[in-house]
């Protein structure tokens with residue numbers, strides 16, 4: 422079990438994404454600088470009383486510069502033509518439909534690199550300036566509160582390599598020899614589209630991606646159309662359920678595509694880089710069963726489709742992109758299918774916890790990783806019974822103790838995906854189960870999901886549901902389990918005392 426955790430967490434230790442089939446040319450990683458605040462220069466005649474510039478951050482406790490205030494995005498349409506796959510040279514246009522949430526003289530987007538050739542707001546050219554990852558836009562006319570507006574940004578160039586602030590790993594659009602993939606949690610999205618980059622501003626997405634033949638595209642959502650343009654093909658995907666920006670993914674390669682349907686009717690499409698051996702499919706064979714099982718205990722699978730993408734590249738991680746989890750080849754243990762299946766179950770369960778219910782603040786990341794880790798335990802229990810779960814709990818507990826993982830409730834900004842949010846976070850749910858009893862516990866999870874699906878939640882929101890459903894004051898319980906110096910004991914299993 423530890424191996425798997427290490428695979429999921431290995432990125433913490435890795436200085437850069439290492440590629441299976443090539444190395445990056447020497448690079449100067451350009452760290453995102455979300456704290457940059459750019460003053461908006463306001464033309465005198467357009468000042469309206471009360472109108473202000475939208476803020477250049479959304480007040481996240483760990484990353485105050487992520488996202489922007491003053492508006493709410495309804496949809497993004499990304500129209501991307503890959504001119505050259507070896508460099509990922511793109512010609513792109515992003516169309517954003519948004520609503521002002523206050524009178525606005527200007528507003529910000531997060532965007533890194535590229536040359537912007539045109540930028541309009543409501544079809545009129547707008548002024549803009551750039552500093553770090555802040556793109557500050559001043560429309561010709563101020564926007565009024567509740568006004569809908571359209572931003573169209575045309576840009577070209579190759580995505581810049583972005584180092585995540587959350588750990589020493591490349592995030593965003595990654596170019597590999599012969600293909601590319603996108604893995605953005607938490608801050609890589611600005612590497613390929615202008616975005617309000619915080620999970621609080623979910624939106625719908627359309628991707629129109631044109632690639633040279635015979636390359637193919639695997640993106641989030643439903644493949645609506647494939648257009649043959651002769652030398653190139655255009656793949657159109659739609660995400661019709663709201664999605665957090667970090668979950669947007671576009672992957673380009675030649676793929677073997679496998680389709681199936683869960684017994685309850687959820688369509689599954691898996692994309693395997695066509696260079697990979699057939700055995701790569703084995704750990705993904707039970708995704709249908711997993712979807713149906715998690716639907717039973719958490720609530721109906723929240724999206725139109727699911728599937729996985731495996732790239733022929735080492736990226737020290739897997740990521741639960743909405744409707745399409747992605748895996749580096751190193752996440753697949755060809756010797757141990759069962760072990761890999763736990764990672765598959767982990768990413769799949771994130772569709773409920775992480776993707777449908779997203780964190781309102783990155784400091785609450787245990788609501789993603791603790792829940793996904795405990796989902797592995799629940800999958801084990803589903804397959805092999807309670808004793809197997811208890812053994813799993815014991816090994817998880819030993820992992821926390823041996824590695825002195827920190828408590829899950831207060832991750833540090835530069836070590837967001839630490840072992841504590843995963844393993845201790847998962848154990849917190851098991852401890853809650855022991856505290857309130859099985860019946861209540863399995864009422865809490867679907868009640869929480871029902872209330873916050875397609876939206877965002879905080880730790881306080883989860884605690885409130887747990888208290889409401891159980892009728893217990895759980896303040897002290899959660900204080901100890903989420904913020905304690907050392908992990909509390911689990912007497913029922915003889916752990917920690």
Ligand code: ARG
Nearest residue numbers: 429432592605606738739740
């Ligand atoms: N959420 C991922 C998981 O399932 C970890 C993502 C880490 N981020 C990254 N850019 N590699 O554990």
Ligand code: ZN
Nearest residue numbers: 767789790793
């Ligand atoms: Zn996870």
